[in-house]
Amino acid sequence: MSAFPEKAESRESILASVHAARSGDLTADGRAFAFIYDAGESTRALAKEVFAACMPINGLDPTAYPSARTLEVGLVRACLELMRAPEGALGTATSGGTESVMLAVKAARDFAKKTRPEITHPKMLLPLTAHACFHKAAHYLGVEAVTVEVDETFRASLADARAKMTSDVILVVGSAPSYAHGVVDPIVELAALAKEHGALMHVDACVGGLVLPFLREAGLSRVAFDFTVDGVTSISMDLHKYGFAPKGSSMLLVRDRALRDAQYFACATWTGYTIVNSTTLGSKSLAAAGAALAVVRHLGREGYVALARRMWEATSLLVETVVARPELRLLARPDMNLFAFTTTDGDVFELADRLTDRGWHVQPTYGFGPSPAHIHLTLDPTNASRAADFARDLEACLVDLPPRQAPPAEVVAMLGMLASGASDGLEPAMLMASLGIVDGKLPARSAMIHRILDAAPPPVRERLFVTFIGELFS
Numbered sequence: 001m002s003a004f005p006e007k008a009e010s011r012e013s014i015l016a017s018v019h020a021a022r023s024g025d026l027t028a029d030g031r032a033f034a035f036i037y038d039a040g041e042s043t044r045a046l047a048k049e050v051f052a053a054c055m056p057i058n059g060l061d062p063t064a065y066p067s068a069r070t071l072e073v074g075l076v077r078a079c080l081e082l083m084r085a086p087e088g089a090l091g092t093a094t095s096g097g098t099e100s101v102m103l104a105v106k107a108a109r110d111f112a113k114k115t116r117p118e119i120t121h122p123k124m125l126l127p128l129t130a131h132a133c134f135h136k137a138a139h140y141l142g143v144e145a146v147t148v149e150v151d152e153t154f155r156a157s158l159a160d161a162r163a164k165m166t167s168d169v170i171l172v173v174g175s176a177p178s179y180a181h182g183v184v185d186p187i188v189e190l191a192a193l194a195k196e197h198g199a200l201m202h203v204d205a206c207v208g209g210l211v212l213p214f215l216r217e218a219g220l221s222r223v224a225f226d227f228t229v230d231g232v233t234s235i236s237m238d239l240h241k242y243g244f245a246p247k248g249s250s251m252l253l254v255r256d257r258a259l260r261d262a263q264y265f266a267c268a269t270w271t272g273y274t275i276v277n278s279t280t281l282g283s284k285s286l287a288a289a290g291a292a293l294a295v296v297r298h299l300g301r302e303g304y305v306a307l308a309r310r311m312w313e314a315t316s317l318l319v320e321t322v323v324a325r326p327e328l329r330l331l332a333r334p335d336m337n338l339f340a341f342t343t344t345d346g347d348v349f350e351l352a353d354r355l356t357d358r359g360w361h362v363q364p365t366y367g368f369g370p371s372p373a374h375i376h377l378t379l380d381p382t383n384a385s386r387a388a389d390f391a392r393d394l395e396a397c398l399v400d401l402p403p404r405q406a407p408p409a410e411v412v413a414m415l416g417m418l419a420s421g422a423s424d425g426l427e428p429a430m431l432m433a434s435l436g437i438v439d440g441k442l443p444a445r446s447a448m449i450h451r452i453l454d455a456a457p458p459p460v461r462e463r464l465f466v467t468f469i470g471e472l473f474s
């Protein structure tokens, strides 16, 4: 059969193949501690209906699609209020956290071009716990990322930020909270430092923006991170995480008009229509944003507070389970419902395999800098309701857990060759095959693969992942 179908296919057969393709995917069955953010059936059903209704909208031209403006402004206003923004603050609906962050860095860069033209080599101060998308922004936009160390609680070290502050720093970044450890950086102090040196301050609340305000309302959180903090100039927050909206919805908020002007891109130097783009997209779907606004209205503050409370209670249960076991070590007390833990002597990747064997999906994470190899858990309303089951299984998996194992010496030698660049004739694809990865499929037990990748220097790990994902799409 040719890849491009010759004749029309029936609706039934198309739908059947889509459902078949979806059969192996993660679902909101409460067994996944990553990727799933689900507030239940009624929210999902409403989002689906509104998503479909908003599908034809093209936000590229809000004069042709007035609905694009109505929906986006509605969502922006809700988010601004949640972040306690001052008069004059503005926002833009984006396709995801990565786009929100890239736009924040783009806005900071172009704002500095105008206001601090003497800077020829712009830099941003980036805690080593900040999300990878900031490195992507740095790479795409020509802004150098200067790494800021973290303290023993994995919060950005203020002393190190101060030491690394120079006259060409245009942006300081803090997370509220960081993805891996779920801790909020010292935003008040970082923002003051930024302001003192004429730099902007971005708070990455991609994962926390729709939880922390509700935990505060429930009396369960007191961390400062929003626009009430002096010096904070922009905030990113994902609707498609704890907003419980479909994928493709995030938000970038800026304190004032000048910053948003620097975020926009306009072009009249071509033969078609003059464009103004608020985001990296041209044609811009409002389907996910429309669904996000619908979910916000459906749940309301009360709904979000109740969910935040539930997720926090489940997190506390799991955190206490980890703390109570001498075989386990909590990397940091989280400020929110996501956290990292590791083993004291046992093999952390074997533990992850055992949890997988029992039907749980957890996120094995490799060591980087002061953060050792660990298991990451993200809690949402669905897995929160099974937290006690998970805690029981976690304890059962600790029985006779073998000690930490080193990867095979010959593989480490190969990684060394890859790292040194002296790898003529050594194909990353061959290495994948030697790891038992065939046809893009990981073997049932992946502890050995994780051990090897954990031992690989980051640039080698990056190359191996590029090869692996590239294989999947070849």
Ligand SMILES: *Cc1c(COP(=O)(O)O)cnc(C)c1O
Residues within 6 Å of the ligand: 096, 097, 098, 099, 101, 131, 133, 175, 177, 178, 179, 204, 205, 206, 207, 238, 250
């Ligand atoms: C998820 C996340 C991002 C990136 O968001 P995407 O929607 O995956 O692009 C950025 N920062 C933090 C803290 C996140 O958790």
